[in-house]
Amino acid sequence: MKNIVLIGFMGTGKTVVGRRLARRLKREFIDTDAEIEKLMGKTVAQIFARDGVVRFRSEEELLVKKLAKREDLVIATGGGMVLNTENLLLLKENGILVALTASPEIIYDRVRGNKNRPLLMHGDMMEKIRELLQERENAYKAAEITVDTGNSSIVEIVEQITRCLLERNYITY
Ligand SMILES: Nc1ncnc2c1ncn2[C@@H]1O[C@H](COP(=O)(O)OP(=O)(O)OP(=O)(O)O)[C@@H](O)[C@H]1O
Numbered sequence: 001m002k003n004i005v006l007i008g009f010m011g012t013g014k015t016v017v018g019r020r021l022a023r024r025l026k027r028e029f030i031d032t033d034a035e036i037e038k039l040m041g042k043t044v045a046q047i048f049a050r051d052g053v054v055r056f057r058s059e060e061e062l063l064v065k066k067l068a069k070r071e072d073l074v075i076a077t078g079g080g081m082v083l084n085t086e087n088l089l090l091l092k093e094n095g096i097l098v099a100l101t102a103s104p105e106i107i108y109d110r111v112r113g114n115k116n117r118p119l120l121m122h123g124d125m126m127e128k129i130r131e132l133l134q135e136r137e138n139a140y141k142a143a144e145i146t147v148d149t150g151n152s153s154i155v156e157i158v159e160q161i162t163r164c165l166l167e168r169n170y171i172t173y
């Protein structure tokens with residue numbers, strides 16, 4: 001079966017929902033940020049600071065090339081993964097894209113205490129969230145399924161995604 005690929009802005013819940021969805025569907029879970037951290041032996045923030053954003057994006061590209069050849073995974077992507085058109089096409093080739101969304105206010109509440117999101121660490125965080133969301137809105141529209149996560153628990157979101165996947169025959173049980 002095709003991979004289920006969660007895309008969306010930082011703090012929309014790709015990692016927490018993805019992990020729970022994988023358990024629900026009895027699939028292997030892969031979080032691309034965590035994979036890159038493991039591979040490089042550093043946190044995302046350290047990679048951005050020491051190696052730069054270009055290096056991080058090239059690690060993302062390499063990883064996508066490997067993951068796109070596999071099946072039956074639930075993949076939580078980094079928030080910037082689908083800005084690269086080639087990544088998007090590769091992920092779509094063998095995957096169903098599910099976009100998670102949330103308002104800037106909710107995103108702010110979810111990410112403000114975490115120092116591992118380097119793109120939001122400089123300047124006014126709320127302003128940066130609004131600016132990046134606007135820039136990226138279109139990229140996240142590439143998904144087959146979009147779920148607003150603002151007013152739902154993680155379990156509810158997992159159930160909603162599972163229902164949608166079943167209704168559209170993307171999965172079979
Ligand atoms: N539906 C939700 N209800 C309450 N809290 C949530 C919900 N979704 C996510 N969170 C919380 O928001 C924070 C960010 O979630 P998560 O790390 O999964 O986001 P992400 O989309 O993977 O972000 P990134 O792109 O930076 O990796 C976590 O603390 C998580 O527990």
Ligand SMILES: O=C(O)C1=C[C@@H](O)[C@@H](O)[C@H](O)C1
Pocket residue numbers: 009010033044077078079080081116117118119
């Ligand atoms: O939205 C982004 O560009 C990012 C999101 C995170 O998941 C990490 O991949 C990194 O902080 C960059």
Ligand SMILES: [Mg+2]
Pocket residue numbers: 014015016031033076077078
């Ligand atoms: Mg994540």
